[in-house]
Amino acid sequence: xxxxxxxxxxxxxxxxxxxxxxxxxxxxxxxxxxxxxxxxxxxxxxxxxxxxxxxxxxxxxxxxxxxxxxxxxxxxxxxxxxxxxxxxxxxxxxxxxxxxxxxxxxxxxxxxxxxxxxxxxxxxxxxxxxxxxxxxxxxxxxxxxxxxxxxxxxxxxxxxxxxxxxxxxxxxxxxxxxxxxxxxxxxxxxxxxxxxxxxxxxxxxxxxxxxxxxxxxxxxxxxxxxxxxxxxxxxxxxxxxxxxx
Amino acid sequence: xxxxxxxxxxxxxxxxxxxxxxxxxxxxxxxxxxxxxxxxxxxxxxxxxxxxxxxxxxxxxxxxxxxxxxxxxxxxxxxxxxxxxxxxxxxxxxxxxxxxxxxxxxxxxxxxxxxxxxxxxxxxxxxxxxxxxxxxxxxxxxxxxxxxxxxxxxxxxxxxxxxxxxxxxxx
Numbered sequence: 001x002x003x004x005x006x007x008x009x010x011x012x013x014x015x016x017x018x019x020x021x022x023x024x025x026x027x028x029x030x031x032x033x034x035x036x037x038x039x040x041x042x043x044x045x046x047x048x049x050x051x052x053x054x055x056x057x058x059x060x061x062x063x064x065x066x067x068x069x070x071x072x073x074x075x076x077x078x079x080x081x082x083x084x085x086x087x088x089x090x091x092x093x094x095x096x097x098x099x100x101x102x103x104x105x106x107x108x109x110x111x112x113x114x115x116x117x118x119x120x121x122x123x124x125x126x127x128x129x130x131x132x133x134x135x136x137x138x139x140x141x142x143x144x145x146x147x148x149x150x151x152x153x154x155x156x157x158x159x160x161x162x163x164x165x166x167x168x169x170x171x172x173x174x175x176x177x178x179x180x181x182x183x184x185x186x187x188x189x190x191x192x193x194x195x196x197x198x199x200x201x202x203x204x205x206x207x208x209x210x211x212x213x214x215x216x217x218x219x220x221x222x223x224x225x226x227x228x229x230x231x232x233x234x235x236x237x238x239x240x241x242x243x244x245x
Numbered sequence: 246x247x248x249x250x251x252x253x254x255x256x257x258x259x260x261x262x263x264x265x266x267x268x269x270x271x272x273x274x275x276x277x278x279x280x281x282x283x284x285x286x287x288x289x290x291x292x293x294x295x296x297x298x299x300x301x302x303x304x305x306x307x308x309x310x311x312x313x314x315x316x317x318x319x320x321x322x323x324x325x326x327x328x329x330x331x332x333x334x335x336x337x338x339x340x341x342x343x344x345x346x347x348x349x350x351x352x353x354x355x356x357x358x359x360x361x362x363x364x365x366x367x368x369x370x371x372x373x374x375x376x377x378x379x380x381x382x383x384x385x386x387x388x389x390x391x392x393x394x395x396x397x398x399x400x401x402x403x404x405x406x407x408x409x410x411x412x413x414x415x416x
Contacts, residue, residue: 004385007392008370011363038396043364045345046269050365053265062260062282119262121302122367208261 001025006032010039012123047116054115055207104204105168107213110188110222111206113165113174118184118225125161125176135162139173143191145219149175150187150242155235157185169193185225185235192220201236203229212236216243256288259305262366266306269361270313272350280316284309306366306376310358317354348398356391359384 001022008014009022026033117124127135132149140147142164149159157177165172165188173189196217204211206224210232213222221243223236263284267277288308295304349357362373370388374381 003389004370007385007388011367013369035396038399039392042345042360042392042395042399046349046361046364049345050265050269053268054261056261056264058260058264059278062264062278062285063257115261119258120367121300122369 001032006036007039010036010043051112051116055112055209057207106188106190106220106222107202107204107211108206109167109172109190110186110213110224111204111209111211113172113188114184114186114209114211114224115207117163117174117176118186124184126163128161129159131161132159139164139171139189142171143173143189143219145191147173147189148243150239152177152185152235152238155238156180157235160184167191183225183227185223185227185232187239188222188224190220192218201233201240203233214240216240253289253292255301256285256292256305259302260285262302263305263309266361266366267309269349269365270357272346280309280313283312283316287312300372303368303372303376306362306368307378310377313358344399345395348395351398352391352394356387356394359387360391360395363388 005014005018005022009019009026014022026036127138129135136147136149139162149162152159156179158179160176160178162173162175165174167190169191171191175187175189177185177187192215197215198217199215201212201214204213208226209224210227210229211222211224212232213220215221221239223232223239225232225235227235260281263281264277267280267284268274271277271280284305288305291308295301349360352360358377359373362368362376363370368376370381370384374384377384
């Protein structure tokens with residue numbers, strides 16, 4: 001086992017077989033295991049520290065470059081964003097909900113996970129759609145609830161796969177879908193504390209990411225993408241119907 | 246701005262990632278966006294040099310690296326420590342985050358680039374070597390030094406310079 005392999009292990013760059021070899025070697029060498037552990041922690045801290053930048057709106061001066069000739073589509077996009085926010089604000093004002101803050105944080109966490117993983121080329125998911133049964137079983141077991149990966153082919157989206165994420169109340173299941181042009185959507189499913197309950201759909205625009213989210217019994221769901229709101233609503237409705245036949 | 250160039254939407258979609266990397270690299274928000282702006286302008290001017298079909302993200306990071314290195318050289322910009330607002334840490338996690346930003350600022354620029362491309366951008370080592378135009382062995386030794394130094398800084402072992410550990414064979 002050489003130093004390069006230890007780094008590659010910490011960075012998740014090894015194939016399954018080499019990984020197992022390194023794991024065995026680490027089990028026999030606590031000092032190396034501690035080093036590798038601390039490197040992985042560094043990666044986590046770096047991402048936790050800087051990933052929020054992904055959600056910030058891009059400042060005007062960086063957009064100016066592209067506004068010149070193609071201002072119209074962007075102006076239209078701005079109108080949609082304003083409309084979306086207005087609808088989001090108006091809608092949420094109607095909701096008197098004790099855990100409004102908790103669900104808003106669900107939307108934010110989901111948007112963050114979307115922003116981090118959806119542009120990922122190399123590791124968009126931990127387990128691919130080819131192993132769908134295994135994926136759903138694994139995530140169900142970790143969350144302690146029976147999960148389903150909704151089918152969205154009818155809307156043009158294929159399952160890419162999923163991964164397990166850390167969340168506020170324990171593990172989170174994260175499913176990723178993609179259409180023919182590579183446009184991605186992600187479904188974030190987290191366990192909740194407290195009594196089972198249901199809520200209506202809510203919408204939140206988190207920077208560039210649009211999120212529809214709702215609570216269904218013990219689970220909180222959030223569907224995120226950079227699609228416009230009307231299109232995303234259609235997908236969210238389909239997801240909801242499949243989960244509540 | 247005398248010339249109006251339309252930014253290719255393909256480039257535009259990478260702006261958030263470029264901003265994240267720049268923020269981690271230079272610390273200060275405005276200086277980081279300056280770096281992104283310079284990178285985008287240069288990328289738009291040189292877009293014809295990008296080979297269709299090759300990885301655009303990797304190319305943009307190479308452009309940013311070149312812009313950054315030129316700036317560091319030209320201004321002899323000794324990157325000072327990040328000027329954090331002294332926010333009162335409320336939770337353990339927050340303390341860790343502030344610490345990692347401070348610790349990062351104490352790494353030499355070359356080591357910082359490598360640990361960020363690997364840790365945040367999740368690039369493979371060969372990709373990093375290509376983006377920074379250095380041999381892969383250099384990437385590994387910088388990564389190794391950066392991680393040991395961060396480990397010492399974060400564990401409070403401190404300010405003393407770590408002796409360069411380099412690449413060594415364990416077992």
